[in-house]
Amino acid sequence: MRLSQYFLPLIRENPNEAQIVSHRLMLRAGMVRQSAAGIYSWLPLGLRVLKRVEQIVREEQDRTGAQEILMPTIQPADLWRESGRYDDYGEEMLRIRDRHEREMLYGPTNEEMVTAIVRDAIKSYRDLPKNLYHIQWKFRDEVRPRFGVMRGREFLMKDAYSFDLDAAGAKHSYNKMFVAYLRTFARMGLKAIPMRAETGPIGGDLSHEFQVLAETGESEVFVHPDYLEMDWESFDDGWYQASGRDALEAAVAHFTGLYAATGDIHDPAQCPVPADKLVTARGIEVGQTFYFGTKYSVPMGAVVNLADGRSAPLEMGSYGIGVSRLVGALIEANHDDGGIIWPDSVAPFRVGLINLRAGDAKCAVAADELYARLSDRGIEVLYDDRDESPGAKFATMDLIGLPWQLIVGPRGIAAGTVELKNRRSGERLELAAEAALQRIAT
Numbered sequence: 499m500r501l502s503q504y505f506l507p508l509i510r511e512n513p514n515e516a517q518i519v520s521h522r523l524m525l526r527a528g529m530v531r532q533s534a535a536g537i538y539s540w541l542p543l544g545l546r547v548l549k550r551v552e553q554i555v556r557e558e559q560d561r562t563g564a565q566e567i568l569m570p571t572i573q574p575a576d577l578w579r580e581s582g583r584y585d586d587y588g589e590e591m592l593r594i595r596d597r598h599e600r601e602m603l604y605g606p607t608n609e610e611m612v613t614a615i616v617r618d619a620i621k622s623y624r625d626l627p628k629n630l631y632h633i634q635w636k637f638r639d640e641v642r643p644r645f646g647v648m649r650g651r652e653f654l655m656k657d658a659y660s661f662d663l664d665a666a667g668a669k670h671s672y673n674k675m676f677v678a679y680l681r682t683f684a685r686m687g688l689k690a691i692p693m694r695a696e697t698g699p700i701g702g703d704l705s706h707e708f709q710v711l712a713e714t715g716e717s718e719v720f721v722h723p724d725y726l727e728m729d730w731e732s733f734d735d736g737w738y739q740a741s742g743r744d745a746l747e748a749a750v751a752h753f754t755g756l757y758a759a760t761g762d763i764h765d766p767a768q769c770p771v772p773a774d775k776l777v778t779a780r781g782i783e784v785g786q787t788f789y790f791g792t793k794y795s796v797p798m799g800a801v802v803n804l805a806d807g808r809s810a811p812l813e814m815g816s817y818g819i820g821v822s823r824l825v826g827a828l829i830e831a832n833h834d835d836g837g838i839i840w841p842d843s844v845a846p847f848r849v850g851l852i853n854l855r856a857g858d859a860k861c862a863v864a865a866d867e868l869y870a871r872l873s874d875r876g877i878e879v880l881y882d883d884r885d886e887s888p889g890a891k892f893a894t895m896d897l898i899g900l901p902w903q904l905i906v907g908p909r910g911i912a913a914g915t916v917e918l919k920n921r922r923s924g925e926r927l928e929l930a931a932e933a934a935l936q937r938i939a940t
């Protein structure tokens with residue numbers, strides 16, 4: 499992509515409305531624009547990152563055997579009357595009437611809808627277990643939408659729903675999702691600590707919130723110091739495929755064995771970690787898992803026939819990940835004074851190619867050639883071919899945070915080299931073009 503043609507509306511000054519760094523940088527880097535309070539349009543650069551995050555989430559869901567569906571954003575109120583949540587949910591629910599005066603709502607979550615789908619389709623224990631998920635926009639009319647996409651009103655969520663025959667099966671489904679979450683966040687380079695949590699309006703008695711520690715996090719968290727040293731990347735593909743129920747159970751036990759609690763359930767009197775060791779910090783909730791048994795299946799009549807002719811209500815869990823919130827959380831965890839520093843796995847482009855002298859014929863030829871070679875190798879590149887000062891070009895590249903910068907200038911051309919800068923380490927190397935391409939590719 500040539501920057502001269504790209505829709506990248508940058509903002510030089512810090513926008514007044516943005517209180518935290520991720521919100522500031524997302525606006526400045528032309529990733530999003532606010533359309534109404536807590537409602538955002540995603541522009542090309544931001545959408546690329548959102549899609550990357552979404553794809554990692556999707557791959558790790560698929561790996562567990564969960565199957566992707568897509569449910570609508572608009573739901574009939576009657577569905578929520580079946581579970582009794584229509585009146586309970588309160589003002590966060592955006593209630594809508596259609597032209598026939600039918601009561602509808604913009605879904606804040608989908609337990610009722612997916613339960614109805616499964617209830618109508620699955621009649622026998624032989625069809626279990628199932629886990630269905632979708633990645634869809636949600637609306638919650640938050641009292642205080644703020645911090646950009648971190649607490650929006652409309653936001654993108656991955657929500658999965660597991661259906662099992664009994665509590666043991668449901669616990670196994672829970673454990674699979676739990677490990678999938680550890681893998682998902684680790685692939686993005688995030689340390690998300692699982693913490694015992696309140697279940698809120700979703701209900702149930704087993705729940706974990708996954709919290710990324712960050713000064714700007716909205717939750718107060720209390721964690722055992724050993725969590726800060728843990729190896730979150732211990733699940734490679736092989737481990738996960740080969741592991742049975744017991745290994746999963748043990749993994750979950752390992753990652754939940756130490757004390758970790760959010761402010762709403764932390765009790766200093768009960769806390770096993772001495773006060774001088776306990777880490778008190780703030781966290782961004784990037785996901786939450788719930789096991790709630792038959793809370794929805796009983797009132798909604800979602801039952802299956804058993805082998806002996808009896809019937810039983812489905813055992814359920816639900817599992818959310820804040821896909822759009824993650825984009826903000828990633829920036830909170832990866833930035834410096836110059837701007838964003840994208841981890842490779844979610845970067846919108848892998849490399850920014852800078853032509854330092856757009857007016858110089860030799861530079862243009864050399865940069866065009868590198869652009870073609872990068873593109874041929876399938877490396878995603880944003881090519882700054884604009885007629886701007888070198889300073890402005892460097893500042894733009896630092897702001898948007900691509901992992902590599904490849905710089906073509908008259909001095910290098912004379913010497914037969916290009917300059918390669920690593921955005922994260924700041925390391926700069928003078929290399930022959932081919933060597934630079936190899937570095938970027940690996």
Ligand code: ATP
Nearest residue numbers: 647648649650653655783784785786818819820823
């Ligand atoms: P919070 O406590 O932050 O309000 P929640 O517990 O109400 O979130 P869940 O029902 O657990 O949210 O939703 C699953 C995930 O969706 C959350 O872990 C979070 O990452 C994301 N999420 C929830 N509310 C918002 C929001 N207003 N804006 C962006 N993401 C959100």
Ligand code: MG
Nearest residue numbers: 707783785786
């Ligand atoms: Mg939650």
